[in-house]
Amino acid sequence: MKRKFVYAFVTAVITVMSASSMAMSAFAEGNAASASNPPAAAGGGFMQLIISLGIMFVLLYFMAIRPQKKREQEAKEMQNSLQVGDEVITSGGIVGMVFRIGDDTVVIETGGERHKLRIKKWAIAENVTATERAREAQAKAKTKLAAAGVNDEDEKKSKKEKKSEDTEA
Numbered sequence: 001m002k003r004k005f006v007y008a009f010v011t012a013v014i015t016v017m018s019a020s021s022m023a024m025s026a027f028a029e030g031n032a033a034s035a036s037n038p039p040a041a042a043g044g045g046f047m048q049l050i051i052s053l054g055i056m057f058v059l060l061y062f063m064a065i066r067p068q069k070k071r072e073q074e075a076k077e078m079q080n081s082l083q084v085g086d087e088v089i090t091s092g093g094i095v096g097m098v099f100r101i102g103d104d105t106v107v108i109e110t111g112g113e114r115h116k117l118r119i120k121k122w123a124i125a126e127n128v129t130a131t132e133r134a135r136e137a138q139a140k141a142k143t144k145l146a147a148a149g150v151n152d153e154d155e156k157k158s159k160k161e162k163k164s165e166d167t168e169a
Contacts, residue, residue: 010063017052024048078130079121082106086129090119095128 025045082088086098088108096108099116107118 006063010059013059014056017056021048021052075125078127079124081130082121082124082127083129086127088124089126089128090123091125092123094119 025048082098082101084098084101087095088098088106089095090108094108094110094117096110096117098106099109100107104121105118106121106124107116109116
């Protein structure tokens with residue numbers, strides 16, 4: 001959903017920029033015909049084209065290229081942080097436990113009969129065990145805050161109560 005919005009936004013920006021560029025060049029051509037110096041107006045239209053193309057490339061970089069590089073980096077970090085015993089899912093949909101880790105390959109055990117498959121690290125799409133560890137860490141952090149008596153909800157309620165008391169008084 002978010003990706004569709006980004007593409008629609010980028011398309012709209014590009015359309016608006018190209019339309020404004022065409023309008024400006026048409027306006028410049030109209031003025032150039034009445035002016036005595038037409039080569040100067042042609043140079044201004046070229047400069048505006050260069051600027052609009054530059055802005056489009058910057059938008060493309062921040063909307064498409066940079067997030068893709070970030071996702072690739074996160075996937076590479078996940079693949080390099082595999083440990084024996086982790087449950088993984090490959091990009092082909094195979095679920096298994098990591099049995100052995102090599103330089104660029106991983107041996108996983110699948111099924112009830114414990115079949116072993118050797119796959120490349122780049123084929124691993126998700127580390128289920130690491131995801132579960134992260135969830136447990138978040139849950140522990142929340143319980144530690146609650147045990148320490150730090151609770152954002154209580155603070156918000158007390159602030160609302162104070163505001164209502166102030167308005168009543």
